[in-house]
Amino acid sequence: VTLDVRPHPASRDHALVHDALVFADPASFLSVAVPFLREGIAAREIVFAVTSPANHARLVEALGDDAAHVEFGDPDRFFPRPGSTFATYRTFIDERLSDGAHARVLAEAVWAGRDADEVGEWVRFESTVNVVFADAPLQVVCCYDDAQIPAWVTDTVAQTHPTVCHGGRWDASAAYVEPERFIEELERCLDLPQPPAGAAALSVDSDLRQLRRLLRGEAERAGLDGDKADDVLLAVTELVTNLIRHSSGVGELLAWGEDGRFACELRDASGSRPPALAGYTALEVGQEGGWGLALVRQLADLVQVSGADAGSAIRLTFEAA
Amino acid sequence: MRGRSTVVDVSALAPGDHACWGFASDEARASMLAQYVHGGVERDERIVYLADGQAPDAVAARLAGAGVPVGYLLGSGQLLLLDARSALAPGGRFDGGAVLQRFGVAAAGAAAEGYTGVRTAADVGWLLSDSATSAAFLAFELQAGRVLAGSTMTALCGHDTRRCAADARTALAAVHPARAGDASDASFGAVLGAGGEVLVAGEVDLVSADAWRRVLAAAACEASEAVTLDLADLCFIDVAGLRAVAALAVAGTRVTLRSPRPIVRKCLPVLGVDALPGVEVQP
Numbered sequence: 001v002t003l004d005v006r007p008h009p010a011s012r013d014h015a016l017v018h019d020a021l022v023f024a025d026p027a028s029f030l031s032v033a034v035p036f037l038r039e040g041i042a043a044r045e046i047v048f049a050v051t052s053p054a055n056h057a058r059l060v061e062a063l064g065d066d067a068a069h070v071e072f073g074d075p076d077r078f079f080p081r082p083g084s085t086f087a088t089y090r091t092f093i094d095e096r097l098s099d100g101a102h103a104r105v106l107a108e109a110v111w112a113g114r115d116a117d118e119v120g121e122w123v124r125f126e127s128t129v130n131v132v133f134a135d136a137p138l139q140v141v142c143c144y145d146d147a148q149i150p151a152w153v154t155d156t157v158a159q160t161h162p163t164v165c166h167g168g169r170w171d172a173s174a175a176y177v178e179p180e181r182f183i184e185e186l187e188r189c190l191d192l193p194q195p196p197a198g199a200a201a202l203s204v205d206s207d208l209r210q211l212r213r214l215l216r217g218e219a220e221r222a223g224l225d226g227d228k229a230d231d232v233l234l235a236v237t238e239l240v241t242n243l244i245r246h247s248s249g250v251g252e253l254l255a256w257g258e259d260g261r262f263a264c265e266l267r268d269a270s271g272s273r274p275p276a277l278a279g280y281t282a283l284e285v286g287q288e289g290g291w292g293l294a295l296v297r298q299l300a301d302l303v304q305v306s307g308a309d310a311g312s313a314i315r316l317t318f319e320a321a
Numbered sequence: 322m323r324g325r326s327t328v329v330d331v332s333a334l335a336p337g338d339h340a341c342w343g344f345a346s347d348e349a350r351a352s353m354l355a356q357y358v359h360g361g362v363e364r365d366e367r368i369v370y371l372a373d374g375q376a377p378d379a380v381a382a383r384l385a386g387a388g389v390p391v392g393y394l395l396g397s398g399q400l401l402l403l404d405a406r407s408a409l410a411p412g413g414r415f416d417g418g419a420v421l422q423r424f425g426v427a428a429a430g431a432a433a434e435g436y437t438g439v440r441t442a443a444d445v446g447w448l449l450s451d452s453a454t455s456a457a458f459l460a461f462e463l464q465a466g467r468v469l470a471g472s473t474m475t476a477l478c479g480h481d482t483r484r485c486a487a488d489a490r491t492a493l494a495a496v497h498p499a500r501a502g503d504a505s506d507a508s509f510g511a512v513l514g515a516g517g518e519v520l521v522a523g524e525v526d527l528v529s530a531d532a533w534r535r536v537l538a539a540a541a542c543e544a545s546e547a548v549t550l551d552l553a554d555l556c557f558i559d560v561a562g563l564r565a566v567a568a569l570a571v572a573g574t575r576v577t578l579r580s581p582r583p584i585v586r587k588c589l590p591v592l593g594v595d596a597l598p599g600v601e602v603q604p
Contacts, residue, residue: 208527209508212557227583230583233557234588237559241561291561291564292559292561294591294592298591299591
């Protein structure tokens with residue numbers, strides 16, 4: 001395995017470096033991960049690794065004494081869902097990197113056990129971070145285990161990372177797509193499965209009080225506790241408010257419980273969608289839009305936007321547990 | 322639980338009551354005013370009506386038509402019909418403190434003349450047209466609620482719903498514990514507590530957003546440096562509502578948010594409201 005050692009991006013000290021490593025076996029993982037972490041240790045950077053337990057063990061063994069200089073994170077805590085991972089990164093940047101420190105992160109999201117909907121949102125996450133953390137003094141290598149991830153996700157890696165290491169070679173990704181365009185395409189292609197026949201149809205108008213009362217009943221019937229039901233009311237209120245304020249105001253809301261989850265889907269008859277990157281960037285006091293969606297993205301376990309020809313829809317999913 | 326306003330029968334309003342009253346026609350105004358006057362006559366109170374948009378003489382004629390012995394009441398001095406604009410905003414400027422002072426003088430005068438209290442009705446919709454006067458007037462309404470409680474005074478704050486913007490009607494309804502006639506059913510309420518804090522109840526969302534901003538402006542105008550919002554009975558507030566609170570702090574008012582419910586509290590860190598300089602959250 002040959003490894004092109006890139007120069008340290010000193011000229012990009014305060015800009016995100018977001019690269020991907022697609023590896024076929026533990027050896028090719030370690031051949032990139034270990035030098036990446038050691039470079040950071042030598043440069044006295046904050047060095048972070050969030051990987052699968054197996055790769056964690058391999059790194060500890062390969063790094064030897066150097067492992068003590070690496071902070072290891074638990075992937076379940078770091079990557080429970082895209083919305084809170086943005087918040088986790090933001091807190092990390094604010095708390096640890098505000099004084100000029102630089103960090104490198106070796107990140108391996110765990111794909112096993114995630115359903116297709118979740119995987120789709122993680123793909124979106126990978127594209128979005130390029131914009132949201134564009135100015136962060138972070139160097140991230142996202143690690144993809146070729147054997148574990150769906151083939152279509154592998155295909156997107158080069159579209160969501162400016163540089164990709166494949167088969168031991170780092171290359172600038174010719175397939176990289178600007179996040180806004182990538183997300184719009186992702187939304188256009190997202191075909192949400194039909195809600196079950198028994199889904200409740202709730203009327204969407206300015207009587208949000210009545211809507212919330214009905215929604216709480218539906219959420220609790222689906223097994224959500226009071227706290228989770230609060231999340232539903234807050235998030236759906238923002239979506240309907242946006243529909244009335246920024247779109248046609250004409251739409252329908254479906255709500256249903258399924259497999260320990262509660263889902264709400266707001267369909268916009270006008271077919272318009274929120275801007276691809278709304279609700280992701282750090283909120284500034286004077287900033288006009290994006291606040292409602294920022295709350296939605298934090299509270300819902302899954303936010304899916306679909307712009308299929310039949311009209312647009314935003315589906316929120318909340319876990320009962 | 323402190324809550325939103327309740328619908329009342331104006332003839333049954335008693336000392337200490339503070340109600341918002343909406344009317345959509347001169348007939349509706351005269352008929353409800355007549356009931357209010359009857360209640361005052363039964364209680365042996367002095368009755369003062371501050372009219373806007375209609376001359377006192379015309380009001381007198383309509384009240385007479387509604388069966389009120391206007392001639393007798395005006396002659397005995399029990400009923401006073403005044404022009405609202407010159408009484409509440411002499412020189413064109415509304416000064417809430419001065420008006421409250423005159424209320425006190427009027428109450429003492431009525432007591433000296435043997436009346437059991439003062440029952441006031443006033444047309445106030447015109448005070449909500451521009452934003453500075455609106456803030457000063459709604460701040461006065463918050464104060465008035467506290468002054469009225471436990472006093473011998475009763476107040477009915479009227480507005481012509483045809484001439485009053487929707488958010489102004491909602492804001493007016495929000496600062497009154499009771500409502501009558503065509504007053505709006507505001508989704509939230511705000512009254513002043515014993516310590517000067519604003520007790521907020523109900524729900525704030527898209528429908529009440531503009532009225533909420535008016536009430537916040539009044540709260541900030543009332544206590545220009547520091548505002549305490551007691552949120553124990555606020556069941557819901559949307560992002561725009563919380564951003565309006567944040568805007569107060571950004572504009573330099575110290576804001577204390579007391580006893581927010583979990584549904585309100587969980588939004589504060591997400592929106593960064595709790596981290597703003599000048600914002601304090603108390604459990």
